[in-house]
Each structure stands twice: as C-alpha cells, then as structure tokens.
Amino acid sequence: MSFPHLSEVLKILDGALRSNASMSSNYAGLLADKLEQEGEREIARRIRERLARAPAAVAYAQDAGGMAGGLPVDSESRLETLDISTPAKGSVHLFLPGGTAKRVEEFLQSVRHYDRLREARAAMPLRMLLYGAPGTGKTQAARWIASELGLPLLTARCDTLISSLLGQTSKNLRRIFDYIEQRPCVLFLDEFDALASARGNERDIGELQRVVIALLQNIDALSDNTVLLAASNHEKMLDPAVWRRFPFQLPLPLPDTALRHQMWQNMLGEFAPEALDWQLLSTKSAGASGALIEQVSLDTKRHAVFAGSAHIDEEELFRRLSLSLALADGHALATLSDEIRWLRNWDTKIFSLRELARLYNVSTRQINHYLQDDHGNAGKPTRKRKAQP
Ligand SMILES: Nc1ncnc2c1ncn2[C@@H]1O[C@H](COP(=O)(O)OP(=O)(O)O)[C@@H](O)[C@H]1O
Ligand SMILES: [Mg+2]
Missing domain, CATH: 3.40.50.300 (P-loop containing nucleotide triphosphate hydrolases)
Structure with a gap:
C-alpha cells in the first residue's frame, strides 16, 4: 500500500520522540508545502494552522527559517x-x-x-x-x-x-x-x-x-x-x-565548444558587440573552465565600463582570454614582451602588429621591438628585465 509523504511523517515523529519541537515543525512545514504544490490546499492550510498555534519558542524557530538556536x-x-x-x-x-x-x-x-x-x-x-x-x-x-x-x-x-x-x-x-x-x-x-x-x-x-x-x-x-x-x-x-x-x-568535464558558446553568450550578455565572432571565441577558448570564462567576461566588462563604452572591445576580450589561458597553463608571462610575444604566437590574425599597437597604446615599431626582444625565447617564461611600456 502506498503512503505518500511517509518521509516527512516519519521525521515529524522523530522530532516528537526526541522532544525536538523545531524538528517536528520544520518537517510539518515541508509537508504542508508539498501538499499545497500537489493541490491539497485544505490539508496544507490545516497543518499550517496547527503550526501557528505552536508555543512561542517553536514559532520563533519557524520565523527564523528553521534556524532554532542559530x-x-x-x-x-x-x-x-x-x-x-x-x-x-x-x-x-x-x-x-x-x-x-x-x-x-x-x-x-x-x-x-x-x-x-x-x-x-x-x-x-x-x-x-x-x-x-x-x-x-x-x-x-x-x-x-x-x-x-x-x-x-x-x-x-x-x-x-x-x-x-x-x-x-x-x-x-x-x-x-x-x-x-x-x-x-x-x-x-x-x-x-x-x-x-x-x-x-x-x-x-x-x-x-x-x-x-x-x-x-x-x-x-x-x-x-x-x-x-x-x-x-x-x-x-x-x-x-x-x-x-x-x-x-x-x-564535471571542462566545457566543450557548444557549451563555451552558451557560457560566453550568457556571461557577456548585452555587453557583446553585434559583430562578435562567437564561433572564433568558442573555438579559441578550448581548455577554458567555466570559471575562467566568467573571470575573463567580468574583467572585460569592467574594462568597458571604465572606458565608458556600452560594449566590450572584441580584441581586448581575446587578449584577456589568451593571457588567462597562458596563466592557467603555467606560463608566467613576466614582462610586457613575454606577453606580446605570447599573444602573437597564439593568433597572428587576431593580434596583427597594428592591433597589438592599438591594444598596448604604442607604435607598431615598438611592438616589433618587443617581439624581437629575447630572441628565440618566444612564449617561454623569462625573468629578465621588466620592459617599459
Ligand atoms: N558549468 C558551469 N555553469 C555555470 N557557471 C559555471 C560553470 N562552471 C563554472 N562556472 C562559474 O565559475 C564560478 C566558479 O565555479 P565553481 O562552481 O565555484 O567551480 P568549482 O567548485 O568546480 O571549483 C562560478 O561562480 C560560476 O559562475
Ligand atoms: Mg568549489
């Protein structure tokens, strides 16, 4: 024979047997909620009426969301x-x-x-x-x-x-x-x-x-x-x-391309520019966790807010994504030239010399200079002198 809500009834009984009024009333409250959801409004009402008549101490526990005694x-x-x-x-x-x-x-x-x-x-x-x-x-x-x-x-x-x-x-x-x-x-x-x-x-x-x-x-x-x-x-x-x-x-696996696409869309929201290349973004973020995608989204949105812009800068988004992936992968990009070389290696199309010059607010000549710095050591963590911006 079936007896619905046996779990709650037994918990109410447990509470009573242990003289634990707050336990009984917590589960009676849950039972009332469940019955109400199932359309048994009259029964739910009668249970709640009973609970309302509980002694002050128990009533207090209910008010505090069942947090008797903290x-x-x-x-x-x-x-x-x-x-x-x-x-x-x-x-x-x-x-x-x-x-x-x-x-x-x-x-x-x-x-x-x-x-x-x-x-x-x-x-x-x-x-x-x-x-x-x-x-x-x-x-x-x-x-x-x-x-x-x-x-x-x-x-x-x-x-x-x-x-x-x-x-x-x-x-x-x-x-x-x-x-x-x-x-x-x-x-x-x-x-x-x-x-x-x-x-x-x-x-x-x-x-x-x-x-x-x-x-x-x-x-x-x-x-x-x-x-x-x-x-x-x-x-x-x-x-x-x-x-x-x-x-x-x-x-819980790392998100695949389709899931990354959903995450980016959700996390960038209205800050995404109309022409944003979602496909490229989802592909290039391979290996990123949900937390990384969220962090990069937040950082880039903040950057847009400070710049007084309603939309994020797409290349700035890719820049932050690429640097976060490097960090997550254990590459400590200590100097500015490390950073710029890493980006250039990561994607020469997104990070053209002109784009890099714009992002770092320097001349393309300066970018070239950074790229040639520490020749033959591209992408590897270096601890040499700090480059001046
Ligand atoms: N699968 C996911 N769905 C939605 N958000 C996620 C997901 N993975 C990570 N996040 C975001 O990243 C943040 C950190 O995730 P969290 O759940 O704390 O990771 P974990 O506990 O596995 O280390 C969360 O606050 C959430 O916003
Ligand atoms: Mg956690």
Missing part, C-alpha cells in the same frame, strides 16, 4: 562551522553537457520521488559526489540543486572542518549532523578531498584518521533521504571507502 559553532573559536544560503529558484545559471545535465535531473527526480522509489525498493541514499577540475562548476551545481529543490544549502568546507576538529572531541561534528537532521536541507561537503589527503598524511596520522573516520561514521548515520552532496577536485585521491558512500557520481 548555526552550529566551533566549541573553541565560536565560529560557525556551517555556512547557510538559500539560492532562489531561477537565480542560479548552470551549464552542463547533455549527458551530465541528465544525471543531475535523475538525481533531482530521486529526491522528489524518494518515497515512491523506496516503496518499489528502488531507492538509493540521496548522496552525490561531484568531481572534476577546479572551476568546472561543482559549487555552482550544488547551489543549483538546492535552488531547484527549494531547500537551504548548508555548506561545510572539509579542509577547515578537519583542522577545526583536530585536538577536539567529535562534538563539532556531532553538532553539524544534529543540526542538519533537524531540518529539510541540502548538506554540501565542499573540498572533500581534504579527507583523502588526511588519510594519507604521515604526520599525526592517528589523530587525523580518527577525525576522518568520525566524519564517515556521521555520514553513515544519516537517514538515506537526507540530501548530501560532496565535491572534490582530486577524485583520484579518494579511496573506495569514500566512493562507496555515494551512489550518485557526477563527473
């Missing part, structure tokens, strides 16, 4: 160990390749229909590990998932978490997990590889391992329908004990 804090520093945000639906832009987007959608469906899946014995714990190079959108994906689910995003950074736990009882950890069990939310463990590096660390291994094991135990003790996301830049460092705990796994 966020958990470190017992020594009193600093908050969790960061809370509530990204509004539609406020987060996420660009993913088709296959990846589909996996995220499947995850969302699993969260939304958890009870039905469970009944059919097809449910998996709602835990997803996001992994990929820095700047590919892992944190952004966590925000997007929370916004789509309409749940607050509670972020704990594992690197700070682990160091805050060293030399401490596991009280900090317990507080975090107690806190998140009491309210509908998405728990996001960012920089999750800190766990893996902690495990392999020589120094103080006993202490670190104790902390990591405590964290994994707390994850195991979560109810299966708590939404847990974790992000890692170094998936190779994570051992099978960690992978096993995440039935959903989402690799």
